[in-house]
Amino acid sequence: MRRKLAAGNWKMNGSRASLDMLETLAAAHRVSTCDIVICPPHPLLFPAAKICGSGPVQVGAQDCHTAAKGAHTGDTAAGLIAETGARYVIVGHSERREAHGESDAQVRAKAEAAIAAGLTAIVCIGESLEQREAGEALGVIKAQLAGSVPDGSTGATLVVAYEPIWAIGTGKIPTLEQIAEVHASLRAELVGRFGDTGKGIRLLYGGSVKPENAAGIFAIADVDGALVGGASLKAEDFSPIIAALDAS
Numbered sequence: 001m002r003r004k005l006a007a008g009n010w011k012m013n014g015s016r017a018s019l020d021m022l023e024t025l026a027a028a029h030r031v032s033t034c035d036i037v038i039c040p041p042h043p044l045l046f047p048a049a050k051i052c053g054s055g056p057v058q059v060g061a062q063d064c065h066t067a068a069k070g071a072h073t074g075d076t077a078a079g080l081i082a083e084t085g086a087r088y089v090i091v092g093h094s095e096r097r098e099a100h101g102e103s104d105a106q107v108r109a110k111a112e113a114a115i116a117a118g119l120t121a122i123v124c125i126g127e128s129l130e131q132r133e134a135g136e137a138l139g140v141i142k143a144q145l146a147g148s149v150p151d152g153s154t155g156a157t158l159v160v161a162y163e164p165i166w167a168i169g170t171g172k173i174p175t176l177e178q179i180a181e182v183h184a185s186l187r188a189e190l191v192g193r194f195g196d197t198g199k200g201i202r203l204l205y206g207g208s209v210k211p212e213n214a215a216g217i218f219a220i221a222d223v224d225g226a227l228v229g230g231a232s233l234k235a236e237d238f239s240p241i242i243a244a245l246d247a248s
């Protein structure tokens, strides 16, 4: 059984004051059957983890470096992220792939560093609009999966987030059939590579998930939760998404 996961990516948003929403979420979802994770900017990881304690909300980071330490000004090692109390780290988000030129090989190395530090890596993959319109989506996604996911991954160390780039922050989402096709294909790839272990790796959908569309997305086979950007910033938006996942 895969435990469902609602992960919020705050990107470069939020402040010390916005961490209040963690207490609101924890109070509202004390008996949730899902894992709930908030990924704030790095300076907020430690206070966020302190607020969350051993409650139902966990903390994740949005990126890590491939190296354990060294001359990498401005970067953060996965081990230090783990020291803050964070349990997850997003790697390979399309905004980092685009703005920082991250390749599949780098994303894979980051995921390996995260796993070595005891974190669960949330590896993001997804096609551009041009690739979708050219009928290349499945091929692109499979290649990203093969290139970005470390050998030896398990359900404890890896989560895969399918995030079509054109759906992120745009209010547009693929059809439910398109999401179903991609997730079925990802599951087949994971099982092909990892055998039965691949059945335990969670697959998230990400891209303009909102309270209004969450239930429909969560009803799709092999959608084990969501990676949520804008709608994770306020408890009043994220909470109904968690509730929809709980009910799915």
Ligand code: PEP
Pocket: 009, 011, 163, 167, 168, 169, 170, 171, 206, 207, 208, 209, 227, 228, 229, 230, 231
């Ligand atoms: C994201 O940043 O991963 C994301 C899915 O953003 P949004 O939900 O705002 O589209």
